[in-house]
Amino acid sequence: MLDSVATIARVEDILAHHDGMEGALLPILHAIQAEFGHVPQVALPVVAKAMNISRAEAHGVMSFYHDFREEPAGRHVVKLCRAEACQAVGADRVADHAKKVLGLDWHETAKDGSVTLEPIFCLGLCACGPAALIDGKLVGRVDEAKLDSVLEGLK
Amino acid sequence: MKIYLPLDSAAVALGADEIAHAIEKHAHAKGVAVTLVRNGSRGMVWLEPLVEVETLKGRMAFGPMTLADVPALFGDLSAHPKALGLTDDLPWLKAQTRLTFARVGVIDPLSLDDYKAQGGLSGLTRALTMDKAAIVAEVTASGLRGRGGAGFPTGIKWKTVSEAVADRKYIVCNADEGDSATFADRMLMEGDPFTLIEGMAIAGVACGATKGFVYIRSEYPVAIRVMQNAVEIARAAGILGVSVLGSGTAFDMEVRVGAGAYVCGEETSLLNSLEGKRGVVRAKPPLPALQGFMGKPTVVNNVISLASIPVIFEKGAEFYKGFGLGRSRGTIPLQIAGNVKHGGLYEIAFGLTLGEIVDTIAGGTASGRPVKAVQVGGPLGAYFPRALFDTPFGYEEFAGKDGLIGHAGLTVFDDSADMLAQARFAMEFCAIESCGKCTPCRIGAVRGVETVDRIAKGDMAAIPLLTDLCATMKAGSLCALGGFTPYPVLSALSHFPDDFNRMKEAAE
Numbered sequence: 001m002l003d004s005v006a007t008i009a010r011v012e013d014i015l016a017h018h019d020g021m022e023g024a025l026l027p028i029l030h031a032i033q034a035e036f037g038h039v040p041q042v043a044l045p046v047v048a049k050a051m052n053i054s055r056a057e058a059h060g061v062m063s064f065y066h067d068f069r070e071e072p073a074g075r076h077v078v079k080l081c082r083a084e085a086c087q088a089v090g091a092d093r094v095a096d097h098a099k100k101v102l103g104l105d106w107h108e109t110a111k112d113g114s115v116t117l118e119p120i121f122c123l124g125l126c127a128c129g130p131a132a133l134i135d136g137k138l139v140g141r142v143d144e145a146k147l148d149s150v151l152e153g154l155k
Numbered sequence: 156m157k158i159y160l161p162l163d164s165a166a167v168a169l170g171a172d173e174i175a176h177a178i179e180k181h182a183h184a185k186g187v188a189v190t191l192v193r194n195g196s197r198g199m200v201w202l203e204p205l206v207e208v209e210t211l212k213g214r215m216a217f218g219p220m221t222l223a224d225v226p227a228l229f230g231d232l233s234a235h236p237k238a239l240g241l242t243d244d245l246p247w248l249k250a251q252t253r254l255t256f257a258r259v260g261v262i263d264p265l266s267l268d269d270y271k272a273q274g275g276l277s278g279l280t281r282a283l284t285m286d287k288a289a290i291v292a293e294v295t296a297s298g299l300r301g302r303g304g305a306g307f308p309t310g311i312k313w314k315t316v317s318e319a320v321a322d323r324k325y326i327v328c329n330a331d332e333g334d335s336a337t338f339a340d341r342m343l344m345e346g347d348p349f350t351l352i353e354g355m356a357i358a359g360v361a362c363g364a365t366k367g368f369v370y371i372r373s374e375y376p377v378a379i380r381v382m383q384n385a386v387e388i389a390r391a392a393g394i395l396g397v398s399v400l401g402s403g404t405a406f407d408m409e410v411r412v413g414a415g416a417y418v419c420g421e422e423t424s425l426l427n428s429l430e431g432k433r434g435v436v437r438a439k440p441p442l443p444a445l446q447g448f449m450g451k452p453t454v455v456n457n458v459i460s461l462a463s464i465p466v467i468f469e470k471g472a473e474f475y476k477g478f479g480l481g482r483s484r485g486t487i488p489l490q491i492a493g494n495v496k497h498g499g500l501y502e503i504a505f506g507l508t509l510g511e512i513v514d515t516i517a518g519g520t521a522s523g524r525p526v527k528a529v530q531v532g533g534p535l536g537a538y539f540p541r542a543l544f545d546t547p548f549g550y551e552e553f554a555g556k557d558g559l560i561g562h563a564g565l566t567v568f569d570d571s572a573d574m575l576a577q578a579r580f581a582m583e584f585c586a587i588e589s590c591g592k593c594t595p596c597r598i599g600a601v602r603g604v605e606t607v608d609r610i611a612k613g614d615m616a617a618i619p620l621l622t623d624l625c626a627t628m629k630a631g632s633l634c635a636l637g638g639f640t641p642y643p644v645l646s647a648l649s650h651f652p653d654d655f656n657r658m659k660e661a662a663e
Contacts, residue, residue, distance in 0.1 A: 022449065025431030026414055030373075051431070064433040064590075065414030067373055083335030084530055085566045087580070088493035089521065121417060121584070123374050124338035125168050126564065127200035127491065127498030136376065140168030 004042045010035060011043045015050045025051055025061055029068055038069040074109040074116035076154045078102070079133040080142070082119045085126035090143065094130045095119075097144045101151065115154065156182070156189045157209040158228070161260070163196035163345050164377045165338070169219065171204040177225040178206075185229055195346015197260035198500030199247055207242055208232060216242040247497065247516075252478060254470075254486050255463045256339075256502045259346035265384055267392055270349045276394070278468030282357045283402045290361035291317050294464065296472035298484030302339075303329055303420075303457030304532065304561040304635070306483075306550040312454060315444040316362040319452035324364035326355050326406075327429065327448060327455045330371040330378070331413050331420040334533025336492040336564030340458035342500055344371070344378040347462075348385035349394075352408070354461035356399055357468060358454055359406035367408035368448070369458075370425055373415055383410045417534075417588040421634045422455040424590060435590045436634045457562070459488060478504035483549035493530075493566035494520045510544030513567055524569040528651065530577075532561025534584055535639035537646035538574065557646065559639070574651035579607040581643040585636060596637025599628045603644065613657045621648065 014031045018024040028047060032039050039062055048058035062068045080095050099105060102117055109116040125131035128140035134150055142150075160166070160175050175191060182189035197205060197216075205218035208228065215232055216239040217224065227235045239245060253259075262269035270276070282290050295310025316324060328351065332340040344351060355367045369386075371379050386408060389395045397405045416434045419425045423437035426448050447453025463485065467475045476484045483505035489512060491498050496518035513519070513529055520526055528538040537558035539546065546556050553560045568577075582603030589596045603624055609617035625641035632638040648655055 023430040026428060027411065030412060030414070061431065061433050064435075065416050067414035084534060084577070084580070085336045085492040085564075087577075088566055088568045088572065120374060120415075121588075122333055122335045122337075123164070123168075124332065124341040125165050126336045126338055126493065126566070127495070128165050128169055128203070129493070131168065133374070138164055138168035138377075140165060 007036070007040050007042055008046055011046050015047065025058075026065075029062055029065075033068060037072045041070070074113050076115045076135050077118065078115060078151070079118045079120040081121070081123055081125070081129060081131040083122040083126075085122075086129035086131055089129045091130040094142055094144060094147060098147055101148065156187055157192065158189055159192045159194045159207040159209070159214065160204060161196040161346075162193035162264070162377065162381070163203075164341060164375070165200050166196055166203040166205070167377065169203045170221075173222060174204050174206065174220050174225060177222050178228065181225055181229060187229060192263045194262065195259040195264055196342055196500075197242065197248060198256070198342065199245070199497070200499040201497050202239070212241060214242045216240065216245060247499075247501070251502050252486050252504055253502050254466045254475065254478075255350070255459060256343065256347070256488055256500065257466065258350065259342060262347065264346050264348055264381055265388060267349065267388060270347075274469055275349055275465070276353060276400070278465035279353045279356055279394070279400060281468050282360055283400060283404070287317050287361055287363065290357065293468065293472045294361070297467045297475040298472075298479070298482070299460065299463055299467065299475070300483070300550065301457060302459035302463070302487070302562065304334075304559065306560075309456060309460050312444055312456070313358065313361055315442070316364070316452045316454045319445055321452050323366070323449075323451045324362055325448045325451060325453040326358045326362065326364045326367040326408075327426065327453055328355055328367065328369040328458055328461055329420065329422060329425055329455055330369050330375075330458050331425060332375075332458070332562065333372060333417040333420045334535070334562055334564055336530070336566040337490050337533055337562045338492075338564075339488040339490050339500060339562065341375050341378050343458055343462050344369075344375070345381050348382050349389065350462045350465055351382070351458055352385060352389050352394065354464035355408055356394065356406050357464050358456065358461060360399065360402075360404050362452075362454055364452075364454065365405045365407070367406065368429060369408065369410050370413060370419070370429055371410060372413040372419075379410065379412055386410060416590075417584075418590045418634075418636055421636065424634070425455065426453065433590070435592050436636075438633060459562075480504075480506035480547060480549050481551055483551070487548065487560075487563050489516075489548070490562075490564040491517045491567070492564060494522055494569050495567045496521050505547075505549045507548050508544060509539060509546050509548065509565075510541075512548065512565065513544065517565075517567060520567060520569040522569045522571075524571065526567055527570040527572050528568045528574065528577075528647075530566040530568070530643060531564070532559045532642075533564050534581060535559070535635055535642055536561050536564075537642040538577065538650060539646070540650040542650070557642070559642065574647040574654040575607065575611055575657070578644045578647040579604060579611070581640050581647075582607060585640040589636060593631070593633040593637060595628045595631035596633070596640075599624055599632075599637060600640060603628075603640070607644075610655055611657055615656075618648070618655065
């Protein structure tokens, strides 16, 4: 874990890289999350000052979007599509199975930090659902058996 | 030996990257020189990963490929277990009218030479010989309407921006394709990104805008990568920059990534997000065409609207207008999804009936059970029962049946679907994704979930309450999220009343 001085130094590099960009806050938050795996609390006042907005506004933007995390995710992130086209081919069943196998509900991370389970609303894989995004890898036609073998591979 | 294998997300999700690796390994072991082109998808998702091999007779298709099918690609092709024949002869492709998607799946998405060889840049070249008013008039004459869902005439929007006086103007491409059952934007950006760039450049020239943004949702990593590469290539080739194709007119663009908020597909919310704010909906007026990004005149168009512009200029407005029915002109990329035998993208003139699409083109359900309902137009679209299968696919035709075509996605459900559960999900989704600005949406959706739950417990008195709540949301919401959530809810209720009659069920 980086101390706050090192974190702030990196955030300042990211801010410098986005200097002069129109409406730069989302690209900056994406870059910070790509760097740290989440948006550290200490980063927000620095970002707010650079953007000439209040800290509350910066927090407001960050917390509006589902993508930005306040806390680091687990080592593996399993995102399962919950949208209608996937529902039509059994996504709810697969989700129930995942919750049972992992012992997690949506948005929860395992106590040992191994895996985070999240819902996602549409990956554009609607003709080959149920769809999943597992550690950034797209997976189509996920059923219980396929999910088990993918989860086994994460161990 | 030239082999095509899609880089398209759907193909990748079904194992295309692993197939690509196996092809290269086998070719190397056999000492065969292989050029592997990662193209877009042809749209036949049930056949993905679909491999094509270039032969003297044309491209031969093989699919759905598994790792075990790879070695046979290096033997007698006609005897290959997954041989489908010549790609161009496949009935699914042959029956389509591919205008916007003409190059998707055909070319290497990042090869400008391929793009030009297939008619690319001829639209922009022609537009650059015309004055601004003539370009706008051509778009108006084509009858093109916003393909994002609202169906607003594209030419009229462009005219407003073109005639507005300002020091800066913008072209914003809405690639926040969040509706379930829709993937046309994704496929276009992954399979033929230069078409979108060309369409945006024409829009820039027509409106006097010098800067464009493509706002792509973060759930589309492949599309983001391909678009970013394509913008760099286009800039290096002088298609973008201070002088578009040497015309002296400037237009450049940037790819921006969303952050997982469905509501940002709404244009004013998208603009706020692009400005670095919460993706909260703005009240209209002022229209984005007059006060959009950073308060400047802005065209906000969907990917498919902008990607249909090049062909309109290449072949003429009259040609494009010649397809379709009524006030729905041109072609529409249908996205057939959910529980279907043959799912994927099917571009065709407006006017097919829902039944023809579902029963004939899609071949019914994948499960083999009867079709119960089809949700047309994404999570805010109505559920259509079989009784409405004679509805022709067009903006007004669907509106006349209390539905919408939206972005032309169709989700098919078999008879195991519980329509009360679908109605509940519509409300739940609205509650999760509401931006919170207006009360009917923010509070209404939460109350909606509770009211559906009361009905589920057999409280029939809650049904008029749900209808009343839907009327309030429809009339009182600022944008389509709260305003259209009643479509799936009320259509489920009115077309499938038995699923809401839990009291009867309990009594039986």
